[in-house]
Amino acid sequence: MFETLRSAVRFRRFRFGRATRQLDRAANVMDLRAIAKRRLPGGVFDYIDGGAEDERSLARSMTAFADIEFKPRVLRDVSEIDTTTTLLGEPMAFPFIAAPTGFTRIAHSEGELAVARAAGRAGIPFTLSTLSTRSIEEVAAVNPGRNWFQVYVWKDRGLVEEMVRRAGAAGFDTIVPTVDLATFGRRERDVRRGFELPPKIGLDTIIDGIRHPSWTWDFLTGGPIRFANV
Template sequence: MKPGNVAEYREAARRKLPAPFFHYIDGGADEERSLRRNSEAFGDIRFNPRTLADVSRIDTSTQLFGRDVAMPLYLSPTGMTRLFHHGKELAVARAAAEAGIFYSLSTMATTSIEDIAAASGGPKLFQIYIFRDRGLSREFVERAKVAGYDALALTVDTPVAGNRERDRRTGMTMPPRFGPESLLSFAMCPEWTFNFLRSPDFRLANVAHRVDALAGGAMGIIQYVNSQFDPAATWEDAAWLVREWGGRFIVKGVQSVEDAVRAKAIGATGIMISNHGGRQLDDVPAPIELLRPIRDAVGPDMELIVDGGVRRGSDVVKAVCMGANACSIGRPYLYGLAAGGQKGVASVLSIFRSEMERTMTLLGRTDIASLDESAIASIGA
């Protein structure tokens, strides 16, 4: 039976993927309390529905990063998508374009900036890090400009990689490595293993020409992150990237009011309120819990995206009611990709849209502009 919600796609992905790669998607840092809280926090928010409103037509469309989009949802940048399906980032970008929403390409992708631009005419964002090699960061900016990306997002919450204990226990490496610990899980996933043997290209496509870190063999993700990202980066470096890019610029990984204010001060046009899906520092607030204070601090004009814990269309509606311009998802679409390739991603996005439409109908709200704090009854309970 076809999965009907994100939880069912998660289970389908678990059956399809070798254990190291499922747990790489699914896991968080340390005790994984932030990972769990990201989703639980949405359940603490209660709606205030209106009845006997004309809800015969529901419109989920809005604007984001200067583009018209079909709904206030977009696909977060996720690294090394080839691990989860041989369709790679191309399958995800095409599904996003068909759904009329933004796709975000990660620096750590297994498909290049240029190949995504050639394959998808939909709205696109490129996600960047500040590398120890500033020349590499500058190169990414220029390549994204030439390729016509609509926005640039700087991830700021990875001065070092988080303590992802599931990856250590499962022997997660990039590229995949067959060994005693993982051999059984590969054998139990014949479809994935067949496609791996047929197409074993797991290069980090955007950096391999400058930092061929994987040429010497498999290595842990944490090892790679700690060797390449610059822990000495500061707000001055972020301001430098704002100037280099000269367009819509989003700071991803803001987890405090103070940093939100700093992001606005350097010229950022948007903020992704994010704790990296609970994969970096454990025991931090859920992004949805930070939304109201950050909106109060930065005012109405800055675009705010809630990134983390979004599992239902109703979660997106709650965030928009509370002041977000949109939400972004990572794990949900990767579950869909692992389970069914491009069609799986498209199905997950269709589920989110239908859930949004149903929630808005039952709330008595017909369009995104009508979603405001009056639709929220309480937080907590």
């Protein structure tokens, strides 16, 4: 009986850590979004998930991506599959880029360092935001792969020039200027929740923190959060 059972059933290796098990079962990006919605306080999740005003641009972007389809090519040799490509004269393992996100440590104490490491392991570029919570130099230390730096065209040209020089000295190979954001958008989800950056602690924040103890512990023990490059 045991021989029959052994031949028909393969036991799955147990993974310690609830988060690890959840990530192993995530089949797509929407599954990851659902995990984040459960694990993060509402204001933090909405900051990451939301857009400006009525979020029409966000909805249109999601529709545009959903409309992209793979073109099937049948009767082809697939014994060797190559997903590499070249962008701006440099190779990358996949045609993907980790886009810039400000104040990433609001989600996890590792912040941009974790994303940079993941991008480096995947062989794709990582883009550090001007409003990041980890410095240019910290990111360069953990990701020997391709690092890009996003900058705003601010009135203080001296500050912008200083950050660009720092990025170049740290080995960043590409500058990504943001030119379509003369003023920050009015994020209505944040307005409704009273969410601000840096975050202010109120009764709603305390209650939400109690409901998400893992995030709260990480937030309280991860050190002060600041804009690291400005």
